[in-house]
Amino acid sequence: MVEMGSLMVADEDKFAELLLYVGKRTADDPTVGAVKLNKLLYFAEFAAVRLFGHPITGVEYQRLDNGPAPRRLLPIRQRLVENGSAELRTSPVFGFAQQRLIPLREPDLTAFSREELQIVDEVVDTLRGKTAVEVSAISHQEAGWRMVGDREVIPYEFAVVRPPHLTPEIRAHAEVLAAQFHVG
Numbered sequence: 001m002v003e004m005g006s007l008m009v010a011d012e013d014k015f016a017e018l019l020l021y022v023g024k025r026t027a028d029d030p031t032v033g034a035v036k037l038n039k040l041l042y043f044a045e046f047a048a049v050r051l052f053g054h055p056i057t058g059v060e061y062q063r064l065d066n067g068p069a070p071r072r073l074l075p076i077r078q079r080l081v082e083n084g085s086a087e088l089r090t091s092p093v094f095g096f097a098q099q100r101l102i103p104l105r106e107p108d109l110t111a112f113s114r115e116e117l118q119i120v121d122e123v124v125d126t127l128r129g130k131t132a133v134e135v136s137a138i139s140h141q142e143a144g145w146r147m148v149g150d151r152e153v154i155p156y157e158f159a160v161v162r163p164p165h166l167t168p169e170i171r172a173h174a175e176v177l178a179a180q181f182h183v184g
Helices: 012-025 034-052 073-082 114-127 132-139 143-147 156-160 168-181
Strands: 002-004 007-009 061-064 067-070 086-093 096-103
Touching: 012 034, 012 073, 012 086, 012 096, 012 114, 034 061, 034 067, 034 096, 034 114, 034 132, 034 156, 061 143, 067 073, 067 132, 067 143, 073 086, 143 156
Parallel strands: none
Antiparallel strands: 002 007, 061 067, 086 096
16 A cells, blocks of 8 residues: 555555465465455455554455455456466355455565564454354444445545444544545
């Protein structure tokens, strides 16, 4: 992520490497398909905002039925597949088609700080073994997912808002803050 004053520019190359890193870290977890991968990425990015004041890559996340998801995941994932960095495997899991991103090369971690990778590792370890349904239910408790409409961007500023304290006034104030500081 590149910050320029209050302007934040997403780093899609760093995000692609994050996809490979999470894919590698979850290779032995059969519960990680596309839905759970989306949540792992979201939780890591928004935890970084809470801890450091900025996300890891700055890519936009949107509200989907199953929880938050990176808006540009599909084209970036496709780029990784097309350039031979990863493959997409589809297999049946409990009657659903699970799509797994399988890294075919080591991720380039030079753009990541040790602290960023620690956050990612902690999120992966905390959610290891939980199903996509369980992780989606957890994500539905996040203020950002609850405060925006379907397919709307979840502002990073919402990372610091806690759901139990949401009131119409707080939501309105958070939307004003998001409009002031979020460039999307």
